[in-house]
Amino acid sequence: MLLPVLLLFLASCAAHVPRYPPNPSTPVYTLAVLPFYNATNDVGGPMAIREEFQRRAARMHYQPMPLKEVDSLLLNRMGITLGSQLELTDPLALGELLGVDALVYGYVLNFDNVTTGVYNMKKVRAGFKMVNARTGEVIWSRGLGVKSFIAGSEAGLGVTILKEAAGDGLDSYSAIQGLDSIEGLEDWHVLIAGATKKVEEAAILSFGEKLLTKAFGVHLWLETDSMMRRVMARMPSGPGRPVRLEGGKDNEGGNRE
Numbered sequence: 290m291l292l293p294v295l296l297l298f299l300a301s302c303a304a305h306v307p308r309y310p311p312n313p314s315t316p317v318y319t320l321a322v323l324p325f326y327n328a329t330n331d332v333g334g335p336m337a338i339r340e341e342f343q344r345r346a347a348r349m350h351y352q353p354m355p356l357k358e359v360d361s362l363l364l365n366r367m368g369i370t371l372g373s374q375l376e377l378t379d380p381l382a383l384g385e386l387l388g389v390d391a392l393v394y395g396y397v398l399n400f401d402n403v404t405t406g407v408y409n410m411k412k413v414r415a416g417f418k419m420v421n422a423r424t425g426e427v428i429w430s431r432g433l434g435v436k437s438f439i440a441g442s443e444a445g446l447g448v449t450i451l452k453e454a455a456g457d458g459l460d461s462y463s464a465i466q467g468l469d470s471i472e473g474l475e476d477w478h479v480l481i482a483g484a485t486k487k488v489e490e491a492a493i494l495s496f497g498e499k500l501l502t503k504a505f506g507v508h509l510w511l512e513t514d515s516m517m518r519r520v521m522a523r524m525p526s527g528p529g530r531p532v533r534l535e536g537g538k539d540n541e542g543g544n545r546e
Contacts, residue, residue, distance in 0.1 A: 311350040311529035317391040317428065318528060320346065320419065321354040323383070324363070325395035326372035328462060334400030334509070335372070338415055341517055342395065351527035354389055362386055372396070376466050384422025391428060392420045398462055398474065399434060402509060409439040413512035414457070416471035417520060431523050432474035435516040437481035473520070480515050 322343045325335040339356070346353050363369040366386055367378060372395065375383075380392055399414035416432025434457060459474055468474060 309349050309526045312526040313528045315525050315528045317351065317419070317421075318530075319352045319354065319389040320391040320393055321359045321383075321387045321389045321422075322346065322356065322393045323359065323375060323395070324370070324372040325397050325415070326375075326465060326467075328396065328398045328465065329400040331400040334413075335395070335397040337508075338397055338400075338413075338513060338517070339395060341513065342393065342417065342521075345517060345521055346393070346527075349521070349524065349526045350529040352530070354387060359387060380420045380422055380425045387422070389422055392422050394418050394420065394467060396432070396465060396468060396471070398459075399457070400509060410436060411438070411509055411512055412436045412457070413509050413516050414474065414477075415516060415520075416468060416474045417524075418467070418471055419524070427470055429524050430471045431520045432471045432476075433516050433520050434474070434477040435480050435512045435519075436477055437479070437512060439481075478515065478519065480512060 322339055325339045327335040329335070343353050343356060360370070363386075369375065369377070375394065383392055384390075394417065396416045397414075398416070399412040401410070401412045403410045412434060413436075414432070414434030416430070418430035419428045420426065421428055457475070457477060459468065462468060
């Protein structure tokens with residue numbers, strides 16, 4: 290009974306994305322959401338988060354470059370297919386290639402779903418930064434981790450407390466360039482916390498949820514949505530479409546033909 294209710298809840302969450310008013314003072318009209326750095330063992334997680342960032346950026350009055358165009362130019366002109374390869378170049382070169390006002394870098398550190406019965410944990414953690422494509426200056430950055438857990442029995446609750454007491458710091462990610470400028474990556478929001486009387490009950494609930502949500506294309510959606518909402522709530526809205534002036538110039542004085 291719990292799983293059908295959960296799926297209905299997931300569907301209702303997926304249908305709603307917050308809307309924000311435009312901010313005319315924001316100097317960024319166009320942006321490119323670059324391939325995200327994947328520090329997880331999940332191949333699809335970073336792409337799902339990247340696509341979600343793209344969708345929400347458009348709702349926030351930016352004009353994001355289509356992801357397929359971004360990927361095609363990066364591959365054909367620079368041989369870049371992965372977020373980890375972006376360290377080989379710089380924002381100015383990328384901005385010149387892609388022809389946008391700003392670049393969005395993303396780093397996915399956790400996209401985990403651990404189901405053991407005793408210890409059942411889901412974690413999504415990512416950081417983002419928007420960089421001026423003409424100057425290399427960081428315009429905005431923010432990161433956050435979101436976790437949910439279901440402990441099986443009192444023993445499971447003890448295991449969960451011990452594992453979480455160990456913390457989720459950044460020591461194991463010290464080799465990744467660019468994380469030092471992103472605040473919030475060591476902050477965690479607990480979305481769901483619970484326990485069952487029996488280990489098998491927790492295992493059935495966690496494993497069943499994992500299979501069904503992945504089958505419906507919303508794997509770790511609650512954690513991803515919560516993380517994105519909190520992170521992007523602090524991101525300035527875009528100005529909307531530029532006002533067209535005589536001579537084909539926009540209200541920033543630049544030619545955007």
